[in-house]
Amino acid sequence: MLRRAWLLGLASVGCGQSLETPKVVRDLRVLSISVQPPEILYDATVVDSPAPERVATFSALVLNPTGEPLSYRWSYCPVESDYACNDYVTLRDDAPAEYQDGLDAQRAQVESGMAAPLPRTDGVAPSTWWQYDIPDFTPTISSNGAKYFLREDNAWALLTGAWPSVILDVEVESGAERVTAIKRLVLNLQDPGAVVTQYLDVTVCPPGTTPDDVPGCLPIRERVANSNPTFVGVQYMRGRDIDGAYLDPPAAGLTLAPRESMRLLPILGDGSFDSYQTLRGALQNGAAQIVDAEEEPSVAWYCSAGRLDLATTWPKVTKDLDNVYTAPSELPATTSGMVTLWLVAHDQRAGEAWYSIDIRITRHAGP
Secondary structure, X not given: OOEEEEEOOOOOOOOOOOOOOOOOOOOOEEEEEEEEOOEEEEOHHHHOOOOOOEEOEEEEEEEOOOOOOEEEEEEEEOOOOOOOOOOHHHHHHHOOHHHXXXXXXXXXXXXXXXXXXXXXXXXXXXXXXXXXXXXOEOOEEOHHHHHHHOOOOOHHHHHHOEOOEEEEEEEEOOOOEEEEEEEEOEEEEOOHHHOHHHOOOOOEOOOOOOOOOOOOOEOOOOOOOOOOOOEEEEXXXXXXXXXXXXXXXXXXXXXXXXXXXXXXXXXXXXXXXOEEEEEEEEXXXXXXXXXXXXXXXXXXXXXXXXXXXXXXXXXXXXXXXXXXXXXXXXOOHHHOOEEEEEEEEEOOOOOEEEEEEEEEEXXXXXX
């Protein structure tokens, strides 16, 4: 029977409380798609003149425990779709006539092929490693494709951004499993203040001033393009309780005894906490406000065996990014005692990154 899964926006899920939950990686999964850059900025002159052609590169973390060859198909969706671009024809027909042929050309950007598991160099058989060698996909965002969004009569795209997407379909060779995943890309104006007064009844603060200097003005800053979060590494502490200091993993790698627990803390790079502004307004009455914010990335956790206390850690909800991993009760024989954890960081603004860590389960675990 064909098992088909849809991952819209690659929602955060992870290894849960039970070994039999679908959050444990036991079948075909697209755990993450990252895009570089996650946000493309355009000068405000794009409203009245041709937009420059840009590219973005999409990379996927695809796992399958069987080691069976996979077919993959990347495609670009040049409209804002919530249905894996299955509504493309309707949205294309609703577009102004001068953009329709350009949208069709953008939609035709497709790459497909077959993929095998990545080889390992540590003695673990490729069929038990699971990660697949899916080539990156680099579609072009044409001048027409950008102008379709960033045009004079599309106020909210100009002010708050547009979200085209890429679709990745992966299917095992036998046809028994298929997964469709969607990753969005952000297109934005670098200086929304240059156009905001055309659509909202506001005054933009002149450079170097604040609302204290010009009462009622909006302190809109030029945007700085978002970047993906980065992992510096993972630190650990043995046991479940926070009763000591986190340590860097030993050079020989982490080990655990069956059923033993370890607390893990992801370390994210400084660029993972970008500051940004959100413009909130109502076209009906012209009101608007600026909200200053700083990214608070979340981390989705996955494992090949064992148990994690939390599916996702996010300081807004769980106070910190740390999590507790508990080893399985038996040694994983097919992987030479090795368990893999995958961590996926999301910055809530289309930025995404992943990291993996191996833990050897042994009856003679280290300190």
